Amino acid sequence: MLKYSIAIFVFLTAVMLYSCKDPISGQYENLPPNTNLSLFPDSTIAPGTTLKTIRWWGDDPDGIVKGFRISFDSVNWGYTEKNDSTFVLHINGDDSTFRFFVASVDDKGLIDPTPATNLYPVQNSPPEVEFYPATNIPDTTYPVATFKWTGTDPDGNENIRYYQYSLNDTNNFRRIPGNTTILTLTKDSGLVLNSENVFYLRAEDDAGALSPIIRMPDTSGHWYVREVKSRVLLIKDMPLGEFNTASLYFPVALDTVRFDILDIKSNNGALIPKIVNPMFVETMKLYQVVIWSANRGNLSTDNANFELAQNSVPFYLLSGKKIFFTTGLPNAETQQEGNLINFAPIDSISNCTISLVNSNLNLINSDTTYPVLRTSFLIQRVRGIKPTIPPALILYRLPISTICQQNTIVAIKDSELNPKSIVMTLPVYYLNGDVNASKDLFRKIFSEFGLN
Numbered sequence: 001m002l003k004y005s006i007a008i009f010v011f012l013t014a015v016m017l018y019s020c021k022d023p024i025s026g027q028y029e030n031l032p033p034n035t036n037l038s039l040f041p042d043s044t045i046a047p048g049t050t051l052k053t054i055r056w057w058g059d060d061p062d063g064i065v066k067g068f069r070i071s072f073d074s075v076n077w078g079y080t081e082k083n084d085s086t087f088v089l090h091i092n093g094d095d096s097t098f099r100f101f102v103a104s105v106d107d108k109g110l111i112d113p114t115p116a117t118n119l120y121p122v123q124n125s126p127p128e129v130e131f132y133p134a135t136n137i138p139d140t141t142y143p144v145a146t147f148k149w150t151g152t153d154p155d156g157n158e159n160i161r162y163y164q165y166s167l168n169d170t171n172n173f174r175r176i177p178g179n180t181t182i183l184t185l186t187k188d189s190g191l192v193l194n195s196e197n198v199f200y201l202r203a204e205d206d207a208g209a210l211s212p213i214i215r216m217p218d219t220s221g222h223w224y225v226r227e228v229k230s231r232v233l234l235i236k237d238m239p240l241g242e243f244n245t246a247s248l249y250f251p252v253a254l255d256t257v258r259f260d261i262l263d264i265k266s267n268n269g270a271l272i273p274k275i276v277n278p279m280f281v282e283t284m285k286l287y288q289v290v291i292w293s294a295n296r297g298n299l300s301t302d303n304a305n306f307e308l309a310q311n312s313v314p315f316y317l318l319s320g321k322k323i324f325f326t327t328g329l330p331n332a333e334t335q336q337e338g339n340l341i342n343f344a345p346i347d348s349i350s351n352c353t354i355s356l357v358n359s360n361l362n363l364i365n366s367d368t369t370y371p372v373l374r375t376s377f378l379i380q381r382v383r384g385i386k387p388t389i390p391p392a393l394i395l396y397r398l399p400i401s402t403i404c405q406q407n408t409i410v411a412i413k414d415s416e417l418n419p420k421s422i423v424m425t426l427p428v429y430y431l432n433g434d435v436n437a438s439k440d441l442f443r444k445i446f447s448e449f450g451l452n
Helices: 002-019 240-253 276-284 306-318 435-448
Strands: 034-037 051-059 065-071 078-080 084-088 095-106 116-123 128-131 144-152 160-167 174-177 182-186 195-197 199-205 214-216 223-225 232-237 260-263 289-294 322-326 346-357 379-387 393-397 409-413 421-424
Touching: 034 095, 034 116, 051 065, 051 095, 051 116, 128 199, 128 214, 144 160, 144 199, 144 276, 182 276, 232 240, 240 289, 240 435, 276 306, 289 306, 306 322, 379 393, 393 421
Parallel strands: 232 260, 232 289, 289 322, 322 421
Antiparallel strands: 034 051, 051 084, 065 078, 065 095, 095 116, 128 144, 144 182, 160 174, 160 199, 195 223, 199 214, 346 379, 379 409, 393 409, 409 421
């Protein structure tokens, strides 16, 4: 029994001594990883869109998978450490089939020699296009028209390669790049003057598939394009009840100058282009001088469209053009923001209001090269301005009032020589007590603006 116990002890000791040695002896062979796709090669894959998401994974029997090599031709390979990716598969026809390869790479750099692979049939879907909401073109314009749209493609919006547009027929489409979503057309672009026009648009994807054609105006409508006939544009921004007074005044006061008219008050401003910049700005730029004429500003409905002016006139002036802006100011005495008229050197608007300016009252021409103007109507609730000096120069004041001793400046220009903007805080068509003075006023303004 003792001999048996000694033998067992010797055996166990030998086993323990042997187990303490390095278990690896000789050369170790790294085994390659294995790769799998989320869909097995014998799976039936229904045709899908050209925007394809493919998933894969790998395992390594003696290590870890660090990344994957991927390819669509087994010749040109890319590398990724992700387990999935979304591909845009570009095709030339309605459908096609792509073979995808993926091979795992382990932490020793060994690549799966038998990449996982599968066929992916795809079917192209045509794109769609629609005009940007609330950008309908007015029913009448001068020869500037801006269109804005959005395009979508079920296979990925980046698949839209071109947009195609045409004027007045669907036989002569022109291509523009697929990253263009706004277009301004002019007479040189093919707008037909003194005639009805219609704009057609469609999208084209990488495979040549076309969207349905859309049109502006929609249904069977057209819009009318007026010819520019002068260098002066009169923007009528007064209430409809003042149209008759203004219509009698301007043809007489501007008797030596031809002018076009843009009415931005009728039908709730239906003739204002919905895309202010560039369409409204470029419309103004068709003219060397703009006369922007508004009313007294007693009520909210009487106010000039200051927001439209703020968003357009600065760009117009940057192009070297000139403006005479004539309007009453808002009824709220607390309104003191100089940037209400952000295109003239106005520091602030007076919080003092002259409740009534009588008719047959002569304005004081602080610049004596300007004519003495006389009021032809009672003007209610007049407010003055405080100009920034320099460079602003005062043109007209009201006679001193017991209410507003120092706040009666009602007209300025932005510089002594070559002014770009003249601002008057009264409706000019209320200053027709002396018809000859009204004519002289505009002759002087046009002379200042270099319009001979």
